[in-house]
Amino acid sequence: MGLRRAGVSSARSLPCSQVAIKRVPRNRVRHWGELLLEWLELPDSVVLVLERLEWCQDLLGFLAERRFLPEEEARGLFCQVLEAMRHCASCRVLHRDIKPENILLDLASGQLKLIDFGCGAFLQDTAYARFAGTLSYSPPEWIHHQCYHGQAATIWSLGLLLYHLVMGKHLFRRGQEVIWGQILFPQRLSQECQDIIKRCLSMQPLDRSSVEELFHDPWVQGVPLP
The missing domain is CATH 1.10.510.10 (Transferase(Phosphotransferase) domain 1)
Known part of the structure; x- marks a missing residue:
């Protein structure tokens, strides 16, 4: 699968809001691009911060x-x-x-x-x-x-x-x-x-x-x- 990557600083400047979190094993990431909100790299996986609808x-x-x-x-x-x-x-x-x-x-x-x-x-x-x-x-x-x-x-x-x-x-x-x-x-x-x-x-x-x-x-x- 492909992931869209972005800098962390831009996401932390966003106003407080509810988000959805998705964890993806690192060995499944075959391509990097740009991500809308934020990402966090862990030793064995990548955590994605995604949009979450309130209602x-x-x-x-x-x-x-x-x-x-x-x-x-x-x-x-x-x-x-x-x-x-x-x-x-x-x-x-x-x-x-x-x-x-x-x-x-x-x-x-x-x-x-x-x-x-x-x-x-x-x-x-x-x-x-x-x-x-x-x-x-x-x-x-x-x-x-x-x-x-x-x-x-x-x-x-x-x-x-x-x-x-x-x-x-x-x-x-x-x-x-x-x-x-x-x-x-x-x-x-x-x-x-x-x-x-x-x-x-x-x-x-x-x-x-x-x-x-x-x-x-x-x-x-x-x-x-x-």
């Missing part, structure tokens, strides 16, 4: 309280996740662990933040032969062939995320036992929303929509970001 909740907890989200609300959140994926791709970064637990919702503003890049990697055009992330979100090509392409695997995760938002549950509980069949949807979901989920969860990676295609889908168009 936030991860989407898993948010969904547990709401059961499922109305389609319009889910669409707004999904659009923000797409924007995060577009930004990651522009930086040649692959998150590899897109799931509700790794998405924070600012309860005051409604803005989402993608967190925990611990499974991340630099985006490559060739296939990945090593899995990182949550197995129940792994695409079928990994389960069957032990390889996957980054963008196609991301779209698979986005399909599972959208399903979870509108249905209130994860479609596949155990990634090792994915048996594909017809997905059943309630009548309250529009056909357009169902179609997006089905395209994202195509068994064939090349048949899945890209992030840009999802952005231009009629179901997604016209949703303003907070």
Whole structure:
């Protein structure tokens, strides 16, 4: 993984505020750049000081309280996740662990933040032969062939995320036992929303929509970001 490095003095001049602390083993740091807040080097690890939202909740907890989200609300959140994926791709970064637990919702503003890049990697055009992330979100090509392409695997995760938002549950509980069949949807979901989920969860990676295609889908168009 890569870390972004910065001087300590700039962070100590910041006003007192709550932060998030992440500890990373030193042997996992392969590249240094610039870090927004502060870092501290220990003999066997690096401690990162990161932004922490004061009034936030991860989407898993948010969904547990709401059961499922109305389609319009889910669409707004999904659009923000797409924007995060577009930004990651522009930086040649692959998150590899897109799931509700790794998405924070600012309860005051409604803005989402993608967190925990611990499974991340630099985006490559060739296939990945090593899995990182949550197995129940792994695409079928990994389960069957032990390889996957980054963008196609991301779209698979986005399909599972959208399903979870509108249905209130994860479609596949155990990634090792994915048996594909017809997905059943309630009548309250529009056909357009169902179609997006089905395209994202195509068994064939090349048949899945890209992030840009999802952005231009009629179901997604016209949703303003907070």
